[in-house]
Amino acid sequence: MNGQNPGFLFETKENDFNLMSYKKEVDTCKNCFLGNYRTNTVIGEGKMPSDLMFIGEGPGDQEDREGRPFVGRAGELLTHTLTQLGLKRTEVWITNIIKCRAFDQVDHKKVNRPPRTEEIQACFSFLEREITAVNPRVIVALGSPSSSSLLGKNFKTITQDRGKWFNFKNIKVIPVFHPAYVLRQKGRLYDKTFETFLSDLQEAINGINLKTDTWNLPLFKK
Numbered sequence: 001m002n003g004q005n006p007g008f009l010f011e012t013k014e015n016d017f018n019l020m021s022y023k024k025e026v027d028t029c030k031n032c033f034l035g036n037y038r039t040n041t042v043i044g045e046g047k048m049p050s051d052l053m054f055i056g057e058g059p060g061d062q063e064d065r066e067g068r069p070f071v072g073r074a075g076e077l078l079t080h081t082l083t084q085l086g087l088k089r090t091e092v093w094i095t096n097i098i099k100c101r102a103f104d105q106v107d108h109k110k111v112n113r114p115p116r117t118e119e120i121q122a123c124f125s126f127l128e129r130e131i132t133a134v135n136p137r138v139i140v141a142l143g144s145p146s147s148s149s150l151l152g153k154n155f156k157t158i159t160q161d162r163g164k165w166f167n168f169k170n171i172k173v174i175p176v177f178h179p180a181y182v183l184r185q186k187g188r189l190y191d192k193t194f195e196t197f198l199s200d201l202q203e204a205i206n207g208i209n210l211k212t213d214t215w216n217l218p219l220f221k222k
């Protein structure tokens, strides 16, 4: 556990990546418009290095207030699902493609929105540094913005491509539903969507040891 910042859930081993200086750098970043309106920046947390890395689209209201990723209801669902699969949050790395909350002001209220292309591009080097430091065997892309940021035109829609395997810089990537999307479903549709989410995360865990003789291909699908 990193002793310098007990407010965050970090378990790091010695490597070239200095988490605290990285955090300071993100905290002072104004590379995009979102830097002017954040309460806190939100970098990843968990285990570093880790076989599994989860990447969501960006901090929401609660994450912005607490400065930690996936701490709202969607985060609770993710944590709950990981527990069902025998994993703790602290055994994986959880982060987002952007480090500041993206929102629109609607009737004096802040309403979350997906990050814009220019915001993703401005923030992407931070994500790449986290990926390099975490060195995952599998990246789980949570939702459409995260999947398309990593996979570009290879990714079509989350409905079409969830649960399939892709390649990002020789790391296996599996797009899955965003837990916030799962939570928006009602009744039987919720049960069905949650089952899909659960089985996709199981597939991601199985993928850690997936043998990929075709791994030199730019993209592979089951």
Ligand code: SF4
Pocket: 026, 029, 030, 031, 032, 033, 034, 035, 036, 041, 098, 099, 100, 119, 122, 123
């Ligand atoms: S979202 Fe990323 S690029 Fe934009 S200000 Fe925040 S840290 Fe900087």
